Amino acid sequence: MYTTELKERNQAVQGLSLEREDPERLAAFEARVAADDFIEPKDWMPEAYRKTLIRQISQHAHSESVGMLPEGNWITRAPNLRRKAILLAKVQDEGGHGLYLYAAAETLGITREEMIEALHSGRAKYSTIFNYPTLTWADIGAIGWLVDGAAIMNQVPLQRTSYGPYARAMVRICKEESFHQRQGYEIMMTLANGTDAQKRMAQDALDRWWWPSLMMFGPPDENSPNTAQSVRWRIKRETNDELRQKFVDVTVPQADALGLVVPDPKLKWNEERGHYDFGDIDWDEFYAVVRGEGPVAKERMTARVKAWEDGKWVRDAAAAHAEKRGMRIAAE
Amino acid sequence: MNRNWPLWEVFVRAKNGLSHRHVGSVHAADARMAIEAARDVYTRRMEGVSLWVVPSNAITASDPKEHADLFEPAEDKVYRHPTFYAIPDNVKNI
Ligand SMILES: [Fe+2]
Ligand SMILES: [Fe+2]
Numbered sequence: 001m002y003t004t005e006l007k008e009r010n011q012a013v014q015g016l017s018l019e020r021e022d023p024e025r026l027a028a029f030e031a032r033v034a035a036d037d038f039i040e041p042k043d044w045m046p047e048a049y050r051k052t053l054i055r056q057i058s059q060h061a062h063s064e065s066v067g068m069l070p071e072g073n074w075i076t077r078a079p080n081l082r083r084k085a086i087l088l089a090k091v092q093d094e095g096g097h098g099l100y101l102y103a104a105a106e107t108l109g110i111t112r113e114e115m116i117e118a119l120h121s122g123r124a125k126y127s128t129i130f131n132y133p134t135l136t137w138a139d140i141g142a143i144g145w146l147v148d149g150a151a152i153m154n155q156v157p158l159q160r161t162s163y164g165p166y167a168r169a170m171v172r173i174c175k176e177e178s179f180h181q182r183q184g185y186e187i188m189m190t191l192a193n194g195t196d197a198q199k200r201m202a203q204d205a206l207d208r209w210w211w212p213s214l215m216m217f218g219p220p221d222e223n224s225p226n227t228a229q230s231v232r233w234r235i236k237r238e239t240n241d242e243l244r245q246k247f248v249d250v251t252v253p254q255a256d257a258l259g260l261v262v263p264d265p266k267l268k269w270n271e272e273r274g275h276y277d278f279g280d281i282d283w284d285e286f287y288a289v290v291r292g293e294g295p296v297a298k299e300r301m302t303a304r305v306k307a308w309e310d311g312k313w314v315r316d317a318a319a320a321h322a323e324k325r326g327m328r329i330a331a332e
Numbered sequence: 333m334n335r336n337w338p339l340w341e342v343f344v345r346a347k348n349g350l351s352h353r354h355v356g357s358v359h360a361a362d363a364r365m366a367i368e369a370a371r372d373v374y375t376r377r378m379e380g381v382s383l384w385v386v387p388s389n390a391i392t393a394s395d396p397k398e399h400a401d402l403f404e405p406a407e408d409k410v411y412r413h414p415t416f417y418a419i420p421d422n423v424k425n426i
Binding site: 040042043044089092093096099100103106111112113168169172176315318319321322325326 | 357358359362365377393395
């Protein structure tokens with residue numbers, strides 16, 4: 001999901017071999033990680049570890065930041081003041097999550113500007129989920145419930161990820177996420193218990209968000225070549241398929257409680273496995289969205305770039321103000 | 333103008349009586365704006381009653397390579413801990 005390794009153009013990480021690393025240091029590093037010790041910014045680390053983390057944390061940061069857009073466009077249309085205040089707080093949290101993560105990535109030697117530039121130029125990836133449109137108010141409920149729910153599933157194990165600044169950012173984020181999911185579920189409950197039209201709206205939102213939410217966990221394990229390395233380095237703690245299964249298992253009963261139907265005819269409790277079996281995911285759709293063919297991918301990047309450019313005068317003014325004040329203090 | 337805003341380390345005092353604790357960092361043009369950004373980013377849920385922001389480049393950190401020199405000498409000085417000394421059970425208040 002947020003932390004799925006999406007391949008990026010000109011990506012050199014795959015080619016980064018460990019052969020050039022000093023074997024003794026590498027062994028000491030791997031022993032520390034295997035013992036669940038945390039790696040801190042000034043510690044020695046293999047280049048491939050650094051590069052993988054930069055990519056994963058910056059993609060995660062971009063996802064939080066772009067994730068403000070689909071919900072942000074409903075703030076002015078929230079059905080009442082209570083919902084508006086809640087949505088505003090949630091979207092602000094997502095902005096904060098982006099900032100915690102950008103700061104964590106910066107400790108690895110990449111600048112904020114480089115990351116923003118990579119996002120705006122289309123080189124960097126972010127979670128595919130945010131390239132789907134939010135058509136009705138029920139989508140805001142479905143996002144909180146399913147998308148933040150999937151995010152929680154993914155992020156909880158990352159609180160013990162091996163890189164200290166990333167793990168600490170995840171601790172803060174996880175503390176804040178659970179309100180996101182609950183407010184979304186509350187919206188769904190209200191709609192599901194409302195008029196027929198409201199109930200249909202809730203079902204329609206579930207129909208559209210269910211599969212993209214499952215895709216958030218990333219490609220199946222057999223198609224994620226870097227997973228083994230990332231798990232070994234404790235950058236990832238559970239595989240895509242493990243997390244996806246967990247998500248299905250906890251979410252289906254929540255849909256039942258709403259009286260809504262998960263749009264998957266193959267969904268069935270498997271007594272023997274102790275898990276739900278579920279239907280095949282349309283991976284062609286997933287890869288198309290990764291390639292930037294998502295329904296509103298262009299709109300998202302245009303909005304992001306516009307916000308950055310429209311904010312330029314504010315950044316310039318702040319810098320000019322700081323400079324002037326600095327000179328005045330120096331002159332005193 | 334196109335220069336990066338400097339980085340500030342943010343410290344929050346959760347409540348009076350506790351010391352400030354490092355929580356993360358923000359970029360801001362100056363100290364005042366860093367305080368404002370830190371307030372928005374790190375204290376949205378009553379996490380604190382006081383903020384410090386310190387320019388990141390003003391912090392001098394020890395080098396992990398000096399770990400042995402700096403911290404290992406303490407390892408063989410267990411006599412600095414009260415539990416090092418065996419006192420009979422019948423001796424109280426010590
Ligand atoms: Fe978030
Ligand atoms: Fe969230």
